Amino acid sequence: GPAAMMSQRRLCGNLLFLLLLPKIALAFVPVVGLQRAMPGHRSNLSPSRDAAFLRVLSSRNPSAPRGWRTKVPVAMSGFSPPFVGSIDDGTQSCRCIIFDQKGKVVTKAQKQKQQIFPQPGWCEQDPRDIIDNVRFCIEEAVKDLQRLGHSVEEVKGVGITNQRETTVIWDRKTGKPLHNAIVWLDTRNSKTCEDLANAHGGRDAFRRKCGLPISTYFSGVKLKWLFDTFPEILAKAERGEVMFGTVDSWLIYNLTGKHVTDVTNACRTMLMNLEALKWDEEVCSKFGVPMSILPEIKSSAEIYGDILDGPLKGIPVAACLGDQQSACVGHCAFNPGDSKNTYGTGCFLLMNTGEKPSFSNNGLLSTVCYQLGADAPAIYALEGSVAIAGVGVSWLRDNMKFLEHAEESEKVARSVPDTGGVYFVPAFSGLFAPYWKEGARGAILGLTQFTTSAHIVRALLEAVAFQTADVVDAIMKDSGIQLTRMKVDGGMTANDVLMEFQADVLGATVMRPAMREVTALGAALAAGLAVGVWKNIQELEKVQSDTCDYTFFQSKMDTETRKMKKMKWEDAVKRTFDWVQ
Structure with a gap:
């Protein structure tokens, strides 16, 4: 009857569907890999399940076209080879990002880092964890690249x-670290700073040579503390058995076997002559540093050596920049007067000053901005450094339990219209530019019974903006240039409350790029320039303008309110001075 015929048709239809299922599934294989690469799109499959699904489909369909069984067609990935890798090893996390020729992020892997706090004011990291995290991120980024159907051979260089x-510091023979890495914000060497200043004529004794004041911040002072505290390490160094480096040197050494650094990192040690771009014998002698332990200084964009093992074996490491200088390159701040501010663990504002170093009268640092090639001129910058920014939000989350996640800070801050008169000076490890007060300590002022945790969270965000405004004021005094707009980057820039208040307290426009990986992009651009992916500065600027679509935050605060708020802030800051004698 009709019912029986209908049942037979359903059965036939179901059998036909089952027969065609492998071919239908195979047709969608390219989409699986693509979903994981599309910005803002989440695949329902995990990376491991994704790969397993691909293997099952391939194994069950031996008659499928060979290319489809091994990789996604390149044209369908949406990215343009050749590619350039960027290793971004920050204070709180490590990332490996692969960019295409147009500056798009192809794949990214990230791993959080463990901080070690042995005593108040001390901060360390295990150098073995640093390189292990980098290797992990490289492996994960390359796996994702291959899932998209691309080969490692399409990666032409790494920055x-x-x-x-x-x-x-590590043993020259074994390559093993001799001490935990002492992190930049560590202040254990404050007594070392006092001794150096007293012995050599004050905190600015070496500023004309290296551009920096004597401070706990810089590597040379940390190295001297290590030698003073561990004479056995000094003895090994004097016998030529020790290697020293900042994190870039440690990574390049482990990846390529070469002991090198670049000018932007070397200039942060206090041991490099800022104009000669060489280690300064006199300064090294006064710090008690044997020059045999120092890495060779190179430009920021040249081939240092090929990676010796792992998924990127044979690919050259072709660029190296300190994170803040790399952000300048990522913003293409190639003209005198160009500036950027990075909001990360701390805040770092740099302004390009051209081919000659400019020395500050207002507490700023003179530094190398970049040198894009061995034969290219070094470009210099003035810099203002703020110790506590994003790490202050972490403190509110981890220590005070005001937040469950750092990302909540914007929502919590927006739940109140203002700080209720509260000012938060986060001088946890002293104050950097423009004050340079190592004895300052954190303070929250203006508390009343009306105050809630939301007011304190908002006050911390405003403190980041106030500290940036202090640095901007100093840069304008030194340069004579009126800042009307400022490019920004870093994780905290996702917080609109911070960006809005930053524009208000500066009385200037704040420009936030849509592509947030500007620091990593800078290293990739430099590496790509070194290996020929891009030919010149103009091509770098084209990539940057196509990639970094900016959102503008305009100032809405009137001049009198801004002046009043800044006066209260300055009063609060002064009350934190010399808490630690």
Whole structure:
């Protein structure tokens, strides 16, 4: 009857569907890999399940076209080879990002880093963990690249950008670290600073040579503390058995076997002559540093050596920049007066000053901005450094339990219209530019019974903006240039409350790029320039303008309110001075 015929048709239809299922599934194989690469799109498959699914489909369909069984067609991935890798080793996390020729992020892998706090004011990292994290991120980024159907051979070079000043020493023969890395914000060497200043004529004794004041911040002072504290390490160094480097040197050594650094990292040690771009014998002698332990200084964009093992074996490491200088290159701040501010663990504002170093009268640092090639001129910058920014939000989350996740800070801050008169000076490890007060300590002022945790969270965000405004004021005094707009980057820039208040307290426009990986992009651009992916500065600027679509935050605060708020902030800051004698 009709019912029986209908049942037979359903059965036939179901059998036909089952027969065609492998071919239908195979047709969608390219989409699986693509979903994981599309910005803002989440695949329902995990990376491991994704790969397993591909293997099952291939094995069950031996008659499928050979190319489809091994990789996704390149044209369908949406990315344009050749590619350039960027290793971004920051204070709180490590990332490996692969960019295409148009500056798009192809794949990214990230791993959080463990901080070690042995005593108040001390901060360390295990150098073995640093390189292990880098290797992990490289492996994961390359796996994702291959899932998209691309080969490692399409990666033409790798750039490195890193947390600066963090100090690593290791055994020349074994390659094993002799001490944990002492992180840039560590202040254990304050007595060392006092001794150096007293012995050599004050905190600015070496500024004309290296551009920097004597401070706990810089690698040379950390190295001297290590030698003073561990005479057995000094003895090994004097016998030529020790290697020293900032994090970039440690990574390049482990990846390529070469002991090198670049000018942007070397200039943060206090041991490099800023104009000669060479280690300064006199300064090294006064710091008690044997020059045999120092890495060779190179430009920021040249081939240092090929990677010796792992998924990127044979690919050259072709660029190296300190993270803040790398952000300048990522923003293509190639003209005198161009500036950027990075909001990461701390805040770092740099302004390009051209081919000659400019020395500050207002507490700023003179530094190398970049040198894009061995025969290219070095470009210099003035820099203002703020110790506590994103790490302050972490403190509110981890220590005070005001937040469950750092990303909540914007929502919590927006739940109140203002700080209720609260000012938060996060001088956890002293104050950097423009004050340079190592004895300052954190303070929250203006508390009343009305105050809630939301007011304190908002006050911390405003403190980051106030500290940046202090640095901007100093840069304008030194340069004579009125800042009307400022490019920004870093994780904290995702917080609109911070960006809005930053524009208000500066009385200037804040420009936030849609592509947030500007620091990593800078190292990739430099590496790509070194290996010929891009031919010149103009091509770098084209990539940057196509990639970094900016959102603009305009100032809405009137002049009198801005002046009043800044006066209260300055009063709060002064109350934190010399808490530690």
